[in-house]
Amino acid sequence: MSEKEPGAVSVPEEPASVLSERLKERIYASLTVLAVLIGLVEGRHVDHTGAVLAVAVTALGLWSATLVADLQARPVAHGRRLDRDDVRHVLFTSSPLLSVAVGPIVLVGLSAAGVLELRTALWVAIGTEVAALAAWGYLGGRRIGSGPLRATVTAALNTLIGLVVVAVKLLAGH
Known part of the structure; x- marks a missing residue:
């Protein structure tokens, strides 16, 4: 195993x-989900239930599609039937597809409780x-060992990617 570069950030011991x-x-x-949130914020008749359903169904749909694709591809790629470890691996690696819905759903829930307006909650979700x-x-x-300045440039580029998704969705309409 090679040594980390100076300044590199460590992560949990998963492969x-x-x-x-x-x-x-x-x-x-x-x-x-960012594209879905933009569609919701631009929608004229969105309500709390519809927003939660749109985000939840999107996350569940992505997760289901990933499961089906991965569970079908693995036997082909590995030339053997799936075992429990394979299924556990697929479930573990695909779980972030579900977790992405948590923040927007919590924000819409806060809106339903009267803490903030629904459009504001959706914009906050987009921002997050x-x-x-x-x-x-x-x-x-x-x-990877980049200093704070180079890492900030990478963060800015990722932000730009997110903003391009927002801009394209806004320009294209929903």
């Missing part, structure tokens, strides 16, 4: 490939998803 799979799923789900992309960029930069 890098598993961490990579989980993060890939989380980022993919963030970008998808873009901020999460920035955080992953920063963490990735630090993880």
Whole structure:
């Protein structure tokens, strides 16, 4: 095992490939939920129940599609039947697809409780998803040993990606 670069950030002792799979799923789900949130904020007749259902169904749909694809691809790729460890692995690596819905659903719940307006809750959810992309960029930069400035540049690029998704969705309409 090679030594880490100075300034690199350590992460839990999962194999890098598993961490990579989980993060890939989380980022993919963030970008998808981001597009759904923009659609909701632009919608004329969205209510709390509809917003929660849209986010939850999106996350469940992504997760289900990933499960089906991964569970079908593994036997082909590995030339053997799936065992419990395979299924556990697929469930573990795909779980971030579900977790991405938690923040927006909590914010919509706060809105339903009267803490903030629904459109505000949706915009805050959009902001937190873009901020999460920035955080992953920063963490990735630090993880590979980049200094704070270079990691911040990576975070800014990830933020730009999130903002492009927002802009394209706003320009295209829903």
